């Protein structure tokens with residue numbers, strides 16, 4: 001069947017992505033425990049904004065500034081709609097300050113797209129669970145303060161302060 005032939009590579013790709021995220025999470029756990037690696041980790045729990053208050057959203061977000069000058073962000077969110085693509089970005093204020101304000105940019109005068117911004121977007125599984133991942137060259141500055149999750153329409157629905 002032609003349909004199956006098309007689906008198989010996609011499924012393999014998804015499985016590979018999940019495996020890659022798993023390896024990265026393990027690597028970060030090691031980095032957190034081992035200060036000698038030189039990586040700096042900030043993290044926070046994901047909670048719903050007022051606009052997402054009807055949803056029982058939970059999860060966590062992590063930012064790793066690696067010793068070799070990369071910034072990696074991982075966000076894990078539960079309680080979302082199934083099989084849905086969500087936007088997610090690093091924002092430049094705390095969640096409680098203007099709903100985290102706008103996007104963090106490495107170069108404030110640069111483009112509003114990666115890699116000048118950090119976008120750990122994701123698509124949820126059938127259980128409404130999503131795992132987002134982004135890795136960019138450069139060490140994020142101190143105003144990379146929160147990870148925001150956006151509904152498909154763009155509304156800010158959830159946030160995690162990175163501390």
Ligand SMILES: [Cu+2]
Nearest residue numbers: 088089148150
């Ligand atoms: Cu955003």
